[in-house]
Amino acid sequence: MTEALTDALRKAEHEMVVCNACRYCEAYCPVFQAMEQRVTFQRADLTYLANLCHNCGECLYACQYAPPHEFNIDVPRTLSRVRVESYESFAWPSFAAVAFRRPWVTTLVALAIGVSISLAAARTFQVRDANFYEVVPHNLMVTLFGAAGLFVAVSLAVGHRRFLAIANPKDPRRSGQDAAYAGRATVDVLTLKHLHATGEDCVDAEEQRRPWRRWLHHCTFYGFALCFASTTVAAIYHLVFGWIAPYAYTSLPVVLGTVGGFGLVVGPAGLLVLDRRRDAALTHTSERSLGVAFLTMLLLTSVTGLLLLVLRERPVMPALLVVHLAIVLALFLTFPYGKFVHGIYRGAALLKFRREEEQFGL
């Protein structure tokens, strides 16, 4: 069944038809290998291929049909546009799709909500020692972030289901292999395999292969993971052992948070610099602004977090804490409506590719 395609999908369909008749790029990445298994390109196929694409850029420079050729093929940029459109279409609640079109408005709205809640939650701005819970009581903090976390989880889960409904309409029956596919896809995600699958790193511009994008993404991803681990360990300390924050600089939560925090400074800051340097032809503006907004929020989170750690015994602590909590809350709220979702859909696409790989003997 054919359904009406948006401009972006129509352009992507045209490009995939040309690519499928050429196939010179097939050794670069899974996008082209998955493409070769298809003859026509409907929304489902294009959505899958777009989310499989890591925007590495090799296929643009290798393309004999790239602009100014009349075929006008720019797969990385076209798929990045389709990708953002797919994020919109999977958003829950559906009206929130608009958030992807105005990333800065979304960020400011989230910040406004974050600041309001954070200010309302603050009990005092005058504390003598580094006791965060005097400013915002522990239970209130847990309730606030528990609620935000639940909302994020539900929202992402719905988006994931919607992606599967489109990309995997006939979901392959569960098999004994599922764990193996999931394992392989997880390794692909954790190693960013397809940013260096040909043995060299992806390009920032023609013939400029540099590892920075991959390593800075690793800093960001693992920095975030460590911060998350820090919070989890702290929660266990508090709830299980009754050890109350602040913890020593050498304690596990603080060490994890500090290392993660540095990762979250270096990664996003570096990626922001890279975004300015990277060839603009590679990525659609809609995806770039999502990225810049998300990286800015991550950077604000890590910088205020580290400041809070350093200045936790100073009088400025309560104000800093309120600011940090506001930003973290805003970051949470933007997770389902910004660049963060790429991780969900990329992961799902990689899993589907690992299945297809087996199915088609790729």
Place this chain on the structure above:
Amino acid sequence: MLNVNVQYDVAVLGGGNAALCAALTAAERGARVIIVERAPREFRGGNSRHTRNLRCSHAAPTDVLTDAYSEDEFMADLMRVTGGATDQLLARMMVRASADVPRRMCRFGVRFQPPLRGTLHLGRTNAFFLGGGKALMNSAYAAAERLGVRIAYDAEVVGLCIRNGRFESAEVRTPHGTESIRARTVVLAAGGFESNLEWLAEIWGEAASNFIIRGTPYNTGTVLRLMLDAGAEPVGDPSQCHAVAVDARAPKFDGGIVTRLDSVPLGIVVNKHGDRFYDEGEDYWPKRYAIWGRLVAQQPDQIAYSIVDAKAIGRFMPSVFPPIAADSFRDLASTLGVPSGTLSATIERFNAAVRPGTFDHQTLDDCRTEGLVPNKTHWAQRVDTPPFHAYPLRPGITFTYLGVKVDEHARVLIKGDVAENIFAAGEIMAGNILGRGYVAGVGMTIGTVFGDIAGRESSEMAVKTGPP
């Protein structure tokens, strides 16, 4: 600005693979090199930007080639496709040197892909560039920049100053005006004349206006003609070109690989009168696609239509242009502008002549017709299941055979004498080895091997000549 005050050691005329191989090899040996590329930067690389692989002999599997492909087998393939129209000394040199080509190219950052399922069953004989020919050219140009090679884009050679068989300078037209480039030696690597529509018309008459040029619009043969006018000895059949059948809706130039059509052996092909004219199932398509350019060129108005029925859909490589679809022969004929009565009669006669057999696209099967002129000797199935799909065909020219004669040092022969400081590489001299016919990837091998020789010999010659 080309900095006309500089005396270069090597001026390379052309900007494709052969040109870059020559420039890189010469620059690596310390020569001061300029590349004069007619195309703007975005379309640099001549026809190499449309290529995908090159042919290499090898005694054992390598990281980019499977199995083995001996020099003798390569040589035999060359003798077979050219029907002996080859300079055996040069051919043997090229075949021998081909073994080392992937390794030598890698030193300039060229990347090859591991032999994949998708490499058209050529993984044994041909090494595939990762990402294809444009990626290859990007790597080569980046290496040339690293080595300090001067690269002039948008620079067309309009004159050559050759005195007593010696190259002195080249007149080059750029957006800034015409300038003279002086160099101790010159490497001619500017391709053939396949995109020069007037030159093609001199040979094929009005038919040439219906030809599609598969590659670069910049191969107008200016340098070739200048050399022939200067007395260079020609080689290769001046009236022949390599042409395949491409989709008639392809752009006039630069359509490249995607305009080819693989549907021919699965159906029938008719001309504008609705008549069949050749055995569509003569042999495997990869062995036959190259004759269909000439076959279509010989038809009235140089147009033909490949027609298949529903049984063939999905059995050939997807085409970039949509099929012209119809549910009856009459509708198909009217859409194509072919006389409906003749087309229906042709298909009915064909269907009636199909003998029973077991269809197998992968082998030379026993499905054939009997009593037709011409018969279809394999894969003949009735064209009877709608929807019927048609693709219009035109001759698509890949390259021309006419070139200049060279010796084993890649030196050009002028009026029977070796020109000491004029070298040639690539399509402009490929006719020495490929007098006619074609075998996949051999053009790139010729360009790489002779580019390398020309770069080596020209840089040595420049050193011998010394400072002016």
